[in-house]
Amino acid sequence: MATGTSNLRSDPVDTGANAPSSTSPSVGRPPDRWRYLWLGSGAVLSLFAVNGRWDIPLAAWLFSILLLRFSRTSRVAVGVGLVWLVSVGAAMFFLWHVAVPLTGMTALGGVGFGTVLALPYLVDRLLAPRLGTVAGLLLFPMLLAVCEFVMGVFAPFGTAYGLLADTQYTNPALLQVISLTGPYSVGLLIGALATVVNYVWERPLSWRTARVPVIYAAVLGVVIIGGSARLAFFPVSTAQTVRIAGINPSTAALDVEMKALGQPGFDPLNIPRFDPATVPLESKAVIDDLFDETRRAARAGAKIVVWSENAARISVSDESAFLTAAQAVARDEQLYLDVAVNVYLPTAPYGRDETHFIGPDGALLWTYQKAHPIPGLETYTPGDGNVPVVSTPYGRIANVICYDADFPAIMHTDADIMLVPGGDWPQFGRLHTQMSSLRAIENGYSLVRQDFNGWSSAYTPHGQPISTQDTTVDHDPWIVDVPTHGTTTLYQLTGDIFAWLCLAGTLVLTGIAVIPRRSAI
Structure with a gap:
């Protein structure tokens, strides 16, 4: 039997004068002609x-x-x-x-x-x-x-x-x-x-x-x-669930928005730059549409509504008025509303990518700013990475934005449901959403990713898909019943x-x- 196969020790290394040089094949590993x-x-x-x-x-x-x-x-x-x-x-x-x-x-x-x-x-x-x-x-x-x-x-x-x-x-x-x-x-x-x-x-x-x-x-x-x-x-127990709706701007509203910018219509691969001074006029149709779709989802039984990333575009001067309107919708429809906005600023970096979570009483429960803008593609100022969690009758609700979910460490959150507003493109959307399902398994929460121009999905705490929507072709409200009780995982505890x-x-x-x-x- 050849040397080195009679026990569980590897072949010895010759350290003497006949030792092979560092550019030679390893000891016991002759060149392979294949x-x-x-x-x-x-x-x-x-x-x-x-x-x-x-x-x-x-x-x-x-x-x-x-x-x-x-x-x-x-x-x-x-x-x-x-x-x-x-x-x-x-x-x-x-x-x-x-x-x-x-x-x-x-x-x-x-x-x-x-x-x-x-x-x-x-x-x-x-x-x-x-x-x-x-x-x-x-x-x-x-x-x-x-x-x-x-x-x-x-x-x-x-x-x-x-x-x-x-x-x-x-x-x-x-x-x-x-x-x-x-x-x-x-x-x-x-x-x-x-x-x-x-x-x-x-x-x-x-x-x-x-x-x-x-x-x-x-x-x-x-x-x-x-x-x-x-x-x-x-x-995963499905004895208690909550109806969650995912909202995207409709194509008709986006067409109106683009025409206000002098474009022939909405093109997801060519979104022009907004002027902060004219954002209110250009975005009015989209914001009105988002509120209308939110009301429609609430009347279909949704208790939580989440918008896709940057669904609404507003100037910083109009942020307060926008939030007042969103709070009124949440209060009127008695739901939890997670609005995702791109706030335009007059000076660099010219924008904030953030969400605001509003309770059924109209109270603003959190403002979260995206912690991981995409390097080379997004110029937003990063947020602090502190993931917000709020206790509700439907469990502990948390939120990150899109690319944040590609960083497992930030997702170590004691939650029952994780909301992930996303904004992708057709070639990457489905993959990006599937990647996020791993975070559900790791941390034991249901995960709902509402994706613009990509693929929306909801997952159980075991990472099993509950419902999906191809948002490259369908911008109608997406409604899914999600388990309200997560599980505790070892990874969540030990990191x-x-x-x-x-x-x-x-x-x-x-x-x-x-x-x-x-x-x-």
């Missing part, structure tokens, strides 16, 4: 695992296996360099096919995405051969989870790209694990499959070799069976402790690999 086939196949599969319209869930589990095989059996510069190009290419492909406007900031973001997500391959290539079997198997997946975490918490684009959990939207049993650990554990499981398969690939088949994939399969099985059991035996443990583990393993060991005397 490695460029693995690179090409991994590159193609990676395009279908980018949180995009054409994602294939299985592709997310396979592409890193092949890219890891290529990087491990190639010289460092070539192997990691080409994997980096593949990673950046996948990020740019994402930006293109979901029609993200290409600006300097978004292009830089694409390069940044690719660079961060290529880092685990570099670290694995350099350090995994210096570690024992268990440590070598864990280094890549832990660092992959850490990279997702760093982008999701500290980068300006959040988890809009690079979060592998988003690619598994059609596997609710698997996704239930994020209620315990947060979304980054799915990336760890996918990364672990890559190292496990490569472990077997690099060694002659034996019982000792086979133990590693058996252990991995058992762990993955526990995750999926546990998630299935949660869905089957602990369903990102799992991700921090992955970071600590990665640092420990890196230290073990790079710190010279003293020889026994």
